[in-house]
Amino acid sequence: MKLVLSSGFVLGALLLSLPGVNLVNEPQPINRQLTQTRFISKNPIVDGWYADPEGVIFGKTYWIYPTYSAPYDEQTFFDAFSSPDLVHWTKHSRILDTQTVKWAKRAVWAPSPVYANGKYYLFFAANDIQNNQEYGGIGVAVSDKPSGPFQDALGKPLIDKFQNGAQPIDPHVYVDDDGQAYLYYGGWRHCNVTKLSKDLLSLVPFADGTTYKEITPDKYVEGPCMLKRNGKYYFMWSEGGWTGPDYSVAYAVSDSPFGPFKREGKILQQDPAVATGAGHHSVIHLPNTDTYYIVYHRRPLGETAANHRVTCIDHLHFNPDGTIKPVQITAEGVTPHLIN
Numbered sequence: 001m002k003l004v005l006s007s008g009f010v011l012g013a014l015l016l017s018l019p020g021v022n023l024v025n026e027p028q029p030i031n032r033q034l035t036q037t038r039f040i041s042k043n044p045i046v047d048g049w050y051a052d053p054e055g056v057i058f059g060k061t062y063w064i065y066p067t068y069s070a071p072y073d074e075q076t077f078f079d080a081f082s083s084p085d086l087v088h089w090t091k092h093s094r095i096l097d098t099q100t101v102k103w104a105k106r107a108v109w110a111p112s113p114v115y116a117n118g119k120y121y122l123f124f125a126a127n128d129i130q131n132n133q134e135y136g137g138i139g140v141a142v143s144d145k146p147s148g149p150f151q152d153a154l155g156k157p158l159i160d161k162f163q164n165g166a167q168p169i170d171p172h173v174y175v176d177d178d179g180q181a182y183l184y185y186g187g188w189r190h191c192n193v194t195k196l197s198k199d200l201l202s203l204v205p206f207a208d209g210t211t212y213k214e215i216t217p218d219k220y221v222e223g224p225c226m227l228k229r230n231g232k233y234y235f236m237w238s239e240g241g242w243t244g245p246d247y248s249v250a251y252a253v254s255d256s257p258f259g260p261f262k263r264e265g266k267i268l269q270q271d272p273a274v275a276t277g278a279g280h281h282s283v284i285h286l287p288n289t290d291t292y293y294i295v296y297h298r299r300p301l302g303e304t305a306a307n308h309r310v311t312c313i314d315h316l317h318f319n320p321d322g323t324i325k326p327v328q329i330t331a332e333g334v335t336p337h338l339i340n
């Protein structure tokens with residue numbers, strides 16, 4: 001703890017001395033210590049109930065797109081958060097609102113952002129459909145800016161039915177090194193991968209004629225996430241029930257984006273001294289480094305309400321053999337890091 005704080009202090013001082021970096025006068029900072037430059041992020045990184053966060057870097061800015069964690073009928077919009085340094089966060093309100101998505105009524109969940117074709121795309125789920133007679137599923141919205149406003153691109157869901165038993169929720173877009181974008185998604189203990197067209201607005205069948213490939217690993221529940229490192233595909237997912245303390249994240253490694261994905265073990269879970277229900281995560285990789293951050297939600301100690309989930313960041317470390325070390329969830333969070 002001492003080491004973290006002191007190295008954070010030195011880094012913070014360095015950041016302040018950089019031209020163009022004004023950490024004190026950040027517009028609309030929403031962290032609790034509003035008037036002070038901070039040398040460590042503190043978890044949760046922002047106030048308010050936010051879950052299913054997907055972190056991404058656009059240019060020199062970190063962005064986090066979470067679910068607004070409220071009763072389903074109140075989940076009618078997304079807020080996003082941006083930061084130059086992982087510590088000072090700015091809130092961008094209602095970057096997508098169901099008022100502009102005619103088919104989405106409630107339960108807008110798990111936004112997954114991606115930049116392509118000179119635009120920002122946001123994949124999301126809506127309506128929490130329980131069967132194929134209900135209307136909803138996974139949609140895609142587009143904006144010229146990462147802060148939105150995002151407009152519905154199709155006027156209907158991209159995926160509106162259960163396929164291979166997978167509820168159409170929890171989209172996660174992964175773009176491979178060759179530029180091919182894949183959409184991983186699925187709740188109710190089933191996960192599919194689909195191939196996206198170049199404009200990201202439709203699904204393209206695989207060479208074998210199928211459109212939805214089931215890749216469900218052992219114990220998978222929801223919240224898929226893909227990361228490529230040193231040529232290996234790290235597939236991660238949430239397991240357990242999201243309303244309880246045992247919600248957690250596990251992973252598998254494969255040579256292919258389609259698996260097979262053999263479960264290696266858990267990487268993120270509750271720590272009774274820090275928080276419960278840690279899960280539904282994403283990973284931010286600092287380009288040209290071996291530094292990775294895990295962005296996830298958890299439930300503060302003493303909280304039991306299902307939606308009382310907060311967004312946090314901690315380090316994700318790899319062992320020399322390529323396996324992932326269990327994440328140490330912290331109250332302190334991470335130190336500032338500007339993107340070069």
Ligand code: FUB
Nearest residue numbers: 051067109222223242280
């Ligand atoms: O936030 C709503 C749902 O809770 C998500 O879609 C699931 O992954 C779980 O985190």
